[in-house]
Structures are given as structure tokens and as C-alpha cells.
Amino acid sequence: MDTPTIWPQSDGTPVSCTEKLLVLRENWEELRDVMRDAFEDAVLMGVDEAAMRRLLGDMVAGLASPRAGSQ
Numbered sequence: 001m002d003t004p005t006i007w008p009q010s011d012g013t014p015v016s017c018t019e020k021l022l023v024l025r026e027n028w029e030e031l032r033d034v035m036r037d038a039f040e041d042a043v044l045m046g047v048d049e050a051a052m053r054r055l056l057g058d059m060v061a062g063l064a065s066p067r068a069g070s071q
Contacts, residue, residue: 003028 003025007015042052
């Protein structure tokens with residue numbers, strides 16, 4: 001999966017700060033590699049591929065917002 005070319009903000013405008021874009025790209029690439037490794041390991045160890053995809057999706061869906069307490 002390629003790194004997104006646009007990182008939308010809550011108002012729909014794209015993030016444009018070069019330093020932020022660098023961090024976002026690096027984080028994406030690192031996360032993609034770790035998730036790929038975890039997925040491949042799980043499938044090779046016998047975990048059902050569809051189940052692993054659901055589990056990874058559930059993990060993302062369950063992430064707490066860092067802004068949850070500030071509103």
C-alpha cells in the first residue's frame with residue numbers, strides 16, 4: 001500500500017507543512033512494514049487470513065483519539 005499523497009485535516013484541507021508530511025510518511029511506512037510482518041507471521045502460523053484482517057481492523061477502530069479529553 002502506497003503512502004497517501006494527501007493527508008486531510010478535519011476541515012478537509014490537506015496538511016501542507018513539509019516537516020509534518022515527512023513524519024506522516026515515515027510513520028505510515030513503518031506501520032505498513034510492522035503490520036505486514038504481523039499479518040504474514042499470523043497467517044503462516046495458521047491464523048485465518050480473513051480473521052487476521054478483521055482483528056487488525058478492530059485494533060485500528062479501537063484506537064482512542066488523543067483529542068478525546070480536550071473537547
